[in-house]
Amino acid sequence: MLGGVCGGHVDSLIRRNGQMIALGLLIILSIPVLVDSQTHGLTWGFTPGDKFYFKETHLSNISNTVSTLSLEYYLIAEDYLTIQDPLTFFPIDREATFYINGTPVMSGSLYFAIPIGNWDLLEDTYISSYSSYFDTIDIIDDENYWGFRTTNNLSYLSNLSYAEESQISIFSKTDGVLVSLLYESIHSFGVTRSTLVERVSPPLILNIPVLIAGGSVAFVGLLGVYFFRRLRSSANQESISDRHSS
Numbered sequence: 001m002l003g004g005v006c007g008g009h010v011d012s013l014i015r016r017n018g019q020m021i022a023l024g025l026l027i028i029l030s031i032p033v034l035v036d037s038q039t040h041g042l043t044w045g046f047t048p049g050d051k052f053y054f055k056e057t058h059l060s061n062i063s064n065t066v067s068t069l070s071l072e073y074y075l076i077a078e079d080y081l082t083i084q085d086p087l088t089f090f091p092i093d094r095e096a097t098f099y100i101n102g103t104p105v106m107s108g109s110l111y112f113a114i115p116i117g118n119w120d121l122l123e124d125t126y127i128s129s130y131s132s133y134f135d136t137i138d139i140i141d142d143e144n145y146w147g148f149r150t151t152n153n154l155s156y157l158s159n160l161s162y163a164e165e166s167q168i169s170i171f172s173k174t175d176g177v178l179v180s181l182l183y184e185s186i187h188s189f190g191v192t193r194s195t196l197v198e199r200v201s202p203p204l205i206l207n208i209p210v211l212i213a214g215g216s217v218a219f220v221g222l223l224g225v226y227f228f229r230r231l232r233s234s235a236n237q238e239s240i241s242d243r244h245s246s
Contacts (some may be wrong), residue, residue: 027089039119040086042122043117045172045177046113047114048077048078048080051074052074053074053200054073054200057195057198059193059194060191061191061192071105075110077093077112078095081093087125091125093111093114094111111169112178113171114176119146123139134150148169152164163186167184182194182197183196219223
């Protein structure tokens with residue numbers, strides 16, 4: 001009698017342990033499937049703590065005078081921004097900026113990085129996230145860079161003026177960090193403003209203005225030529241006024 005009871009108890013334990021082992025194996029085997037189903041193929045390409053340097057140049061023509069203003073600053077990448085899963089809004093990381101001497105830049109922070117990997121998903125998400133904010137969106141995608149160009153036509157009822165705005169943002173496919181950003185606004189009353197932000201190498205000497213790369217100099221030079229051409233020709237400004245009045 002005692003042997004039968006003990007034998008039945010042992011059999012029950014064996015069956016219970018077998019069921020627990022089988023359940024454990026099922027959970028373990030299901031983990032890769034669960035992880036894979038939640039992976040959108042996006043990851044951050046920079047390392048928290050990395051420091052990135054940028055040069056910002058402002059150009060404007062007001063009262064037939066072209067003026068420029070340049071400043072240099074850096075940012076330190078903090079912890080990664082959480083990437084939604086599933087992705088429902090375009091992910092872009094933003095950090096506070098500081099002058100070379102460590103003083104915070106009063107204008108605030110810079111949208112400096114996007115995740116890398118699934119460029120098609122980024123394109124679809126950017127368009128779906130911002131199509132209602134801009135009149136046109138064009139995606140830039142080549143072997144080394146990814147970015148977007150947006151345009152907007154704005155009317156100001158307060159002074160009956162009109163403006164065309166455009167922005168081009170380019171990011172590296174290697175680390176997702178901003179390479180360049182060009183913003184331009186053209187107003188119907190003859191004022192043109194532009195802001196160029198470029199990623200640059202760390203300064204060699206902190207107490208001397210940093211010389212930017214030759215390509216950046218050439219690019220800024222082209223912008224200067226562009227503005228001077230605008231000053232010499234009023235055709236575009238007149239056409240903007242005509243479109244606004246019509």
